[in-house]
Amino acid sequence: MSFDSIDDSGDQNLLSALTGLMGRFNIGDDGQLHYFGSQSNYHLMNSISDKSSMESTVSLQRRGLAAVERMGKNVPLSIALQEHLLELYWTWQHPWNYIIHKEMFSRAFRSRTYDRYCTPLLLSAIFALACRFSDREELRTVGEDPNTAGSAFFEQAKILFLYESQAPIIATVQAAALMSIRALSDGQEAFGWLYCGNAVRMALNLGLNIDCSQWVTSGLISEDEAEVRKVTWWGCFVLDKLFSIAVGRPGCTRKSHITCPKPSLSHEVEFEPWNPNLGSALVVSATVMPSRAVSTGHYAAECLSLASEAMDQMFGLLLYTPGLVLCHLLVLDMHQIVDYQLKKWKMLSPEQTLSYAHSI
Incomplete structure (x- = not known):
């Protein structure tokens, strides 16, 4: 979508006044939507992004994948195993840790194209967590040790994160959040706390805590993207509070900083059948x-x-x-x-x- 096709001449005075009080969204050097407060002069930048900046995230992802290959950390995985791990994730992680918009992610995954909703980093983070729910030995670094399940994916995710975090997108935020849970499950409390903080900081950087309905009305972002932003922000909020209570430290999120509405109560998502018996046919009955x-x-x-x-x-x-x-x-x-x-x-x-x- 082109940002230079918007005629906002009639709103310039109002925009200037609001910018002075509240700050505003703008396009950063990485081509992504960012939020800058009123104290910052970054909201005064030209909001038109060029093609090269929009490609920066993709370029960093490619560099990350190349680094993974050079370091011998690439983990080949068949489509069947990918589907197996995703099914485990949606069944056991997703219902209580609602941070990924399943439909938007799945749409990108099925098309086999990486975009802002499905990246190599996010897939690695999902697989690193999902392996904890699988008993397949091929997913372990040491076949006899179930504690090593998914460790290779976590190591791969760490490398990819170093690159993608330079120009974060929504999927980067989601990946960092999942990596914090994975680190904590390994007993790496300090590491988990660090990744949780990274997730919240990047979310604030992208303005996920801000109500973006005006941008939807203006046609700058779609309703689907706005919904993904809601899901991601509130998933980060819950995770931040869980960590704060678990480790007894101040959290990074404050209610007073949030104007983002909670995710919509979509009938399809809310009442999606939950079947713990993976691989079996889902029986439609009153007990589902x-x-x-x-x-x-x-x-x-x-x-x-x-x-x-x-x-x-x-x-x-x-x-x-x-x-x-x-x-x-x-x-x-x-x-x-x-x-x-x-x-x-x-x-x-x-x-x-x-x-x-x-x-x-």
Whole structure:
């Protein structure tokens, strides 16, 4: 889509005023949509991108693949095994970790073309996680050791990330988020924390936390892309809060910084049949469970946001009030407030989401 075909002459005064207060989206040197705050002069750049900048991400991906080959880290994988791992991912990871828009990803994957929704890096990250759910020895670095399942894909993803992160796209954000989970599953807490922070930083860089409905109305991005942005942002938000609670550190996301709406409750996604018996025919009956990936993501974001608020308050008191000792009454007061909010959340939440709350 060409950005130079837009006639915004009638909105220039309003745009200038809003830019001074809120910042704006613009096209970065890598040809991608970025958000720049009002304090930055980057939002004053010409928003027209040339073809060479739009190709920069693809060029970096090619360099990353070449580096993987040179280092002997390439992992050949048959189409059948790729399909097997993707099925595992959609079945066991996707329903609780809603960060990839399945339809847009699958459309690109089926066409065998890499684009902003399906890249070598994202595939490597998905495979690195999905291998943890497979018992196939050919997916392990050491055949007898199931702990090495997917390790080769993770090593491949690390190299690709070094290149693609120079001009990140939405798929880069998703890959970094999945890599953080993979690192944590390997007991590499510091590594996981780092990749989680990278995912959130890149998401903020791309303005995924900002409502982009005006750009949809203007025709600059499609409704599908806007939906992918929502899914990716809120997936990052949930992951950031999970890490914050798990390691007892301040998170990178704040509610006050977010105007992005939650993902749409698409009937196709919400009620997609969930079948844990991989490889077997799906029997259509009243006992088939819907995946409810979208609503689970909604309620997970709210639950984790409430649970992390008390932690953020305590971090703020400790960091900005040197020498302060949090008295027992203050901690108890914070606990009671959050406990009340979580109980209220539980009462208002559908039954199918409560298993998520119990698992936290």
